[in-house]
Amino acid sequence: MTQNESKKENKSTKNPTEMGEKGAENTGKEGKKPFLEGIFRDxxxxxxxxxxxxxxxxxxxxxxxxxxxxxxxxxxxxxxxxxxxxxxxxNAKLIEELLPVIDSLEQGMNHNKDLVMIHDQLMSVLKKNGLEKIIVKKKDKFNHDEMECLMCEKEEGVNEDEIVNVLMSGYKLNGKILRATKVSVGEPLKQNNIKEKLGEEEIKEKMNENCFEENTKSEFKTKGE
The missing domain is CATH 1.20.5 (Single alpha-helices involved in coiled-coils or other helix-helix interfaces)
Incomplete structure (x- = not known):
């Protein structure tokens, strides 16, 4: 028998227990792989x-x-x-309390020229602090935001909601209304005439009714006698 043939026999005649142990080791390694992969994945x-x-x-x-x-x-x-x-x-409160002083100066300037200089000096100081006079003229349209109507007047040529007279000047402080302008507003004369005519007609009707009642009373008295 040759050496090669003896080697082949030795390989074929290996211990089956050894082969079983190696197979178990291989299967164990293969079983550990998915387990470890699951741990790493988690x-x-x-x-x-x-x-x-x-x-x-x-x-x-x-x-x-x-x-x-x-x-x-x-x-x-x-x-x-x-x-x-x-x-x-x-300074709004202080300036508001000074407005009546300005009104008095404006009323007295027509009689005393010395008050003009005092008025101008005071207004110059107040303007620096944001005071501004609201300019309103006759026949201007009434503005509810800046004006206050105190009375209505009959004025020829004045339309409804137009200014007749400025009764008290208004002022703004830094763009906000400090005091509204007090004005009188005109009523159209046509409407006033209609009202007057209606009033006269009502008076005449009442007078006629009274006369009729007195006449009927006198007639009843004469019949009774």
Missing amino acids: KKDARVSKEEEMKNKLNDLTDSLQRLQAEFENYQKRSVKENNEFKLFA
Whole structure:
């Protein structure tokens, strides 16, 4: 028998237990692979979900910070606006109390020329603080925002809701009405004449009724006698 043939026999006559152990080792290794892959996959999924959770929290915090920043900016703008308005109208009460003084000066300027200079000086100071006179002329259209009607007058050539007389001057302070202009508003003469005619006719009718009643009473008295 040759050496090659003896080697082949030795290979074919190996211990079956050894072959079984090697097969078990191979199957064990193959069984561990899917188990390990499952563990790694679970860990990867857990890591991904945690990253997504952190991203969501970060987005929520970013939104909250942006809202807080916007609210703070609005608060700053509102504070600046309120401070500016306070500066503009801090003297409103004092200036309003000076308006009757201005009215008295304007009424006295026609009789005393010295009051003109005092009036102009006072108005110059008040204009620097935002006071502005509302200019209203006769036959101007009545403005509900700037005027107050105290009475109605009959005036020829004046249409309805037109100014007849300015009774008291009005003023603005930094664009806002401090005191409305007091005016009298005209009524059309045609309407007034119609009202007067209707009134006269009613009086005549009543007089005729009274005369008729007196005549009937006198007739009854004569018949009774």
